[in-house]
Amino acid sequence: xxxxxxxxxxxxxxxxxxxxxxxxxxxxxxxxxxxxxxxxxxxxxxxxxxxxxxxxxxxxxxxxxxxxxxxxxxxxxxxxxxxxxxxxxxxxxxxxxxxxxxxxxxxxxxxxxxxxxxxxxxxxxxxxxxxxxxxxxxxxxxxxxxxxxxxxxxxxxxxxxxxxxxxxxxxxxxxxxxxxxxxxxxxxxxxxxxxxxxxxxxxxxxxxxxxxxxxxxxxxxxxxxxxxxxxxxxxxxxxxxxxxxxxxxxxxxxxxxxxxxxxxxxxxxxxxxxxxxxxxxxxxxxxxxxxxxxxxxxxxxxxxxxxxxxxxxxxxxxxxxxxxxxxxxxxxxxxxxxxxxxxxxxxxxxxxxxxxxxxxxxxxxxxxxxxxxxxxxxxxxxxxxxxxxxxxxxxxxxxxxxxxxxxxxxxxxxxxxxxxxxxxxxxxxxxxxxxxxxxxxxxxxxxxxxxxxxxxxxxxxxxxxxxxxxxxxxxxxxxxxxxxxxxxxxxxxxxxxxxxxxxxxxxxxxxxxxxxxxxxxxxxxxxxxxxxxxxxxxxxxxxxxxxxxxxxxxxxxxxxxxxxxxxxxxxxxxxxxxxxxxxxxxxxxxxxxxxxxxxxxxxxxxxxxxxxxxxxxxxxxxxxxxxxxxxxxxxxxxxxxxxxxxxxxxxxxxxxxxxx
Numbered sequence: 001x002x003x004x005x006x007x008x009x010x011x012x013x014x015x016x017x018x019x020x021x022x023x024x025x026x027x028x029x030x031x032x033x034x035x036x037x038x039x040x041x042x043x044x045x046x047x048x049x050x051x052x053x054x055x056x057x058x059x060x061x062x063x064x065x066x067x068x069x070x071x072x073x074x075x076x077x078x079x080x081x082x083x084x085x086x087x088x089x090x091x092x093x094x095x096x097x098x099x100x101x102x103x104x105x106x107x108x109x110x111x112x113x114x115x116x117x118x119x120x121x122x123x124x125x126x127x128x129x130x131x132x133x134x135x136x137x138x139x140x141x142x143x144x145x146x147x148x149x150x151x152x153x154x155x156x157x158x159x160x161x162x163x164x165x166x167x168x169x170x171x172x173x174x175x176x177x178x179x180x181x182x183x184x185x186x187x188x189x190x191x192x193x194x195x196x197x198x199x200x201x202x203x204x205x206x207x208x209x210x211x212x213x214x215x216x217x218x219x220x221x222x223x224x225x226x227x228x229x230x231x232x233x234x235x236x237x238x239x240x241x242x243x244x245x246x247x248x249x250x251x252x253x254x255x256x257x258x259x260x261x262x263x264x265x266x267x268x269x270x271x272x273x274x275x276x277x278x279x280x281x282x283x284x285x286x287x288x289x290x291x292x293x294x295x296x297x298x299x300x301x302x303x304x305x306x307x308x309x310x311x312x313x314x315x316x317x318x319x320x321x322x323x324x325x326x327x328x329x330x331x332x333x334x335x336x337x338x339x340x341x342x343x344x345x346x347x348x349x350x351x352x353x354x355x356x357x358x359x360x361x362x363x364x365x366x367x368x369x370x371x372x373x374x375x376x377x378x379x380x381x382x383x384x385x386x387x388x389x390x391x392x393x394x395x396x397x398x399x400x401x402x403x404x405x406x407x408x409x410x411x412x413x414x415x416x417x418x419x420x421x422x423x424x425x426x427x428x429x430x431x432x433x434x435x436x437x438x439x440x441x442x443x444x445x446x447x448x449x450x451x452x453x454x455x456x457x458x459x460x461x462x463x464x465x466x467x468x469x470x471x472x473x474x475x476x477x478x479x480x481x482x483x484x485x486x487x488x489x490x491x492x493x494x495x496x497x498x499x500x501x502x503x504x505x506x507x508x509x510x511x512x513x514x515x516x517x518x519x520x521x522x523x524x525x526x527x528x529x530x531x532x533x534x535x536x537x538x539x540x541x542x543x544x545x546x547x548x549x550x551x552x553x554x555x556x557x558x559x560x561x562x563x564x565x566x567x568x569x570x571x572x573x574x575x576x577x578x579x580x581x582x583x584x585x586x587x588x589x590x591x592x593x594x595x596x597x598x599x600x601x602x603x604x605x606x607x608x609x610x611x612x613x614x615x616x617x618x619x620x621x622x623x624x625x626x627x628x629x630x631x632x633x634x635x636x637x638x639x640x641x642x643x644x645x646x647x648x649x650x651x652x653x654x655x656x657x658x659x660x
Contacts, residue, residue, distance in 0.1 A: 024330035028370035035365040041351035055097040137178035148196035158193035219243030236277035245287030305549030326528035375617030383407035388611030392649035393421040437464035467522040467531030523575030536564040567619035609653035
């Protein structure tokens with residue numbers, strides 16, 4: 001065999017436009033505060049100059065010497081030594097700063113439990129350089145440590161307090177100098193305050209709860225400046241339900257997590273400024289919300305599907321209509337997060353007590369997320385360079401012959417002449433692994449271990465298929481077989497990370513009206529970041545989530561006799577409906593972002609082998625012809641031709657097609 005490339009330019013029937021693919025997020029390694037495992041970031045304030053102030057509790061590397069801290073960091077995460085806050089623990093190892101809030105005069109308000117000098121306090125006002133404002137006398141405000149600045153320079157404090165011999169329940173107000181303000185008093189609520197938001201007009205939004213034995217109340221009220229109830233506000237929330245995560249949107253609407261009427265689980269309600277219900281965001285129930293300028297909201301507790309009740313996405317986004325961004329699902333944290341902040345330029349700070357991000361302990365407690373502009377991973381990439389490689393399985397001698405675009409030539413004796421080749425990802429090294437399917441058993445050869453992986457799934461006569469069908473462990477593909485059981489077509493799927501656990505039972509899936517003569521397909525046709533299983537029949541496609549989180553979907557694209565070649569031709573990370581028509585040699589592609597196009601490329605006897613041969617994130621149109629590879633590079637319009645293989649070889653990019 002030999003490898004030879006030549007390049008020419010080809011005119012297609014319609015111009016293929018360049019599409020911007022949807023992006024997820026990754027840790028921005030240009031920001032590294034270097035916090036140890038014993039640090040907790042409770043709150044974060046982003047300054048107009050790009051610096052951030054982190055507050056919380058920190059300990060030495062051995063877990064001792066704990067106390068409150070407030071640190072200002074430069075944009076790369078290094079400490080700004082010009083900012084120093086003189087607070088200390090209230091006792092050995094006791095003390096915490098919970099929040100930092102900006103004030104209109106350029107100062108900041110700290111809340112928590114710490115010492116200023118030798119006096120214990122729940123708050124302190126500091127100047128822009130971190131020095132204490134001695135004009136605010138320290139004091140204890142109760143057990144919640146929740147203070148909210150008001151436009152007149154005062155502060156609403158959650159928690160009861162006795163002032164001048166009078167007991168002030170639920171909440172009280174303090175003056176700018178820290179002295180109690182007896183002119184504010186709440187008498188219409190029998191319960192306790194859980195959150196406060198001050199409005200520009202001097203009124204106050206307050207979430208409340210009630211103690212056992214008390215009369216149940218609504219969880220949200222609007223309060224006048226003197227503490228009386230604003231009766232023009234009536235929250236559309238059932239009496240006796242809880243509330244959390246109160247957020248005011250730029251248009252004055254409110255977000256709050258609660259148990260909406262008619263629901264059996266928590267969700268986010270969006271309320272009009274007068275408290276009337278605007279919309280229930282049923283897929284989300286996180287209490288941390290960050291409104292963005294485009295009308296979307298970052299939240300810490302959304303799920304992508306109505307039928308899914310597993311772990312929610314910890315960094316998720318929903319739109320004004322309540323839909324959840326299905327492609328934003330790459331980030332997960334090792335422990336709870338405490339909040340999000342906008343870092344500008346489509347970047348976001350996430351802070352809390354998490355020990356790792358995506359299992360990486362080098363990123364913890366405080367990270368900055370940035371758009372992940374890396375290209376979609378190329379299929380059939382045996383050397384891990386981001387490009388699909390030329391590879392064939394030769395039944396006559398049972399060898400795999402691979403020409404890696406970077407690693408060059410390699411071969412491996414693996415399988416029997418009657419085996420079905422089914423290259424896949426058995427490990428997490430970013431390289432495609434060799435595997436064969438034989439009478440209900442998968443025999444894999446992972447590149448990282450160079451040892452045999454054996455996994456039972458299916459039976460003789462089944463069609464093996466692979467795809468990324470799970471959110472978790474996206475670097476390891478799921479394994480599926482499609483066959484007939486008792487006259488009915490069935491799919492059996494096992495998670496890729498279960499390859500080392502061959503005793504586990506597969507998931508079973510049936511698709512509506514699927515017939516044995518239908519052509520099986522796998523792809524992310526609905527764009528939720530997970531591959532569906534499906535079939536093609538005479539131009540009609542039917543596909544379904546293998547866990548049935550979403551309803552099955554159908555689509556018409558193609559005609560009888562077409563060969564389905566679904567792939568991501570426009571680089572937007574969603575599988576496009578596409579067919580190769582042997583009778584005319586034309587490819588018909590319905591690209592989800594760049595639109596439909598058609599191109600004549602091939603002859604009736606060719607085997608279509610679409611893959612990303614140039615590594616630009618877009619699947620290229622290609623055919624295999626008795627050892628010759630013809631490739632139309634979708635991004636550039638160039639054609640390259642290579643000789644690799646012999647007549648009778650099975651080209652690996654075609655392994656899922658019906659003829660193999």
